[in-house]
Amino acid sequence: MKDRLIDFISTNFNTRVDIIENADMKDYTSFRIGGPCDVALFPHDRESFCTVLGYLNDNSVKHIVIGNGSNVLFADEGYRGVVVFTTKMKSFSFNGDILECDAGTQLTAVSVRAVKDGYDGYAFACGIPGSIGGAVYMNAGAYEGQIADVLLYSDYYDPESGEIKRLYAKDHKFDYRYSSYMDNDRIIIGAAFKLTKAEDPEAVVSLMEDHIRARKEKQPLEFPSAGSTFKRYPGFFTAKLIDEAGLKGYSVGGAQVSEKHAGFIINRGGATAEDVLTLIQTIKDKIYENEGIHIECEVRYIV
Ligand SMILES: Cc1cc2nc3c(=O)[nH]c(=O)nc-3n(C[C@H](O)[C@H](O)[C@H](O)COP(=O)(O)OP(=O)(O)OC[C@H]3O[C@@H](n4cnc5c(N)ncnc54)[C@H](O)[C@@H]3O)c2cc1C
Structure with a gap:
């Protein structure tokens, strides 16, 4: 092969x-x-x-x-x-009221540029370390914003027909950290977003700066991780549940529940996937024991 x-x-x-x-x-x-x-x-x-x-x-x-x-x-x-x-496929252009991006474009790079150019709706995305393809796939979001709010359409490769097709925002079935791409083999090759001029561009820049500062203060950015390990469970803050379960700082091999933010599992050095999976299971079991709820992973395990 x-x-x-x-x-x-x-x-x-x-x-x-x-x-x-x-x-x-x-x-x-x-x-x-x-x-x-x-x-x-x-x-x-x-x-x-x-x-x-x-x-x-x-x-x-x-x-x-x-x-x-x-x-x-x-x-x-x-x-x-x-x-x-997709990381080498990263051209993007601002055309009138549309922002067009290849799938590998860095979400943070385009969102910072959109905010600095005076557009509304992108402050939430500054600091999410994903590509446009990954962000559409996951419906990435933070601070009350999400990809679903700004997407116009995505273009995808359809493995069934071998054709390139377009999916408009309303047909993505977006939900919290969910898009319809999770249920099929379609591959996002690019996406287009709406550009709306902000009424108060300086306020948007300052909102973006607040978000970036909050990430630095609250998230363990000094360690490798995949961001929040678990999805939010309706009505609960997962990080709080993990903290209340006494698991902050708990580790298995090189994998540890961050002491700074219990929603993150971090790699303190030499962690294996097995360490992370064991830690994930321990957390899930403990939360089930305490609260009677099954929390789900946001991070995708690939074998
Ligand atoms: C420090 C840190 C902070 C984070 N903060 C946030 C946050 O605030 N909000 C948030 O939502 N996420 C956050 N994340 C998680 C992550 O950055 C997002 O989910 C991001 O959107 C993933 O994009 P990616 O390109 O890295 O995707 P990848 O990790 O490369 O892939 C994720 C999934 O998307 C699929 N995929 C990727 N590209 C394509 C494509 N072109 N077509 C089809 N499928 C594709 C992959 O197969 C995989 O299943 C954080 C992560 C870290 C490490």
Whole structure:
């Protein structure tokens, strides 16, 4: 599989898709955890991205698309297949009242730019360390804002037909940390967002600065993590439940419930995926014992 794939890419794209064999997923994810994949691919543009996806589908090669790797935990054994990263596909443009982005564009980069250019609705996103594709997929959000509030449409590669199609915002079935992309194999190649001029641009800049400051104060940004490990359970703050369960600072191997923010599991050095999974299970069991509720992971485990 590997040799044929690499031949295909070298013949068709040469410099437009970077190839790394046996890439360690710990080097490409914010958790700094995970063993090697067979091949990591980094397409530079939408055309090479879609052709690569077509090849992988037509040849039934196991694969997954990853953006910034800031919401995933790869297994210690790694991934037997191809990991396609969107991070080199990152052009974006501000056109009138529309912001168009490739899937690999950094959410923070475009949102900071939108805020500084005087647009409303993007302060929430400054500091979320994901790509546009990952953010649409997860309906990323913070501080009362979410992707669903600003998205116009996303363009996706449809593996069933091999075509590129458009999905308008209302058809994403957005919910809290949910989009319809979670229920199918479609791959986001780009997205467009609305641009509305802020009535008070300075207030928006200052709101963004408040959010960035709050992240630094409250989140353990000095350690590798994948952000909040669990989703909010309706009516509860998960971090508070974990704290009340006495699990703040609790660790398994190199994985620890952050002492700064109990909603984060951090990698204090040398954590394995197994450590994180054991810690997650311990937390879930304890919360169930205390509150009778099953909390769900926000972080996606990839095997
Ligand atoms: C310090 C820290 C703080 C964070 N704060 C927040 C926060 O405030 N709010 C929040 O919502 N999240 C937060 N996160 C989590 C994370 O940044 C977001 O979920 C982000 O949207 C994930 O984007 P990504 O590109 O890193 O996705 P990845 O981790 O690369 O992927 C996540 C999922 O999306 C899928 N995916 C990625 N790209 C595509 C694509 N192009 N097409 C189809 N599927 C795709 C992947 O297969 C995977 O299942 C935080 C994470 C960290 C480390």
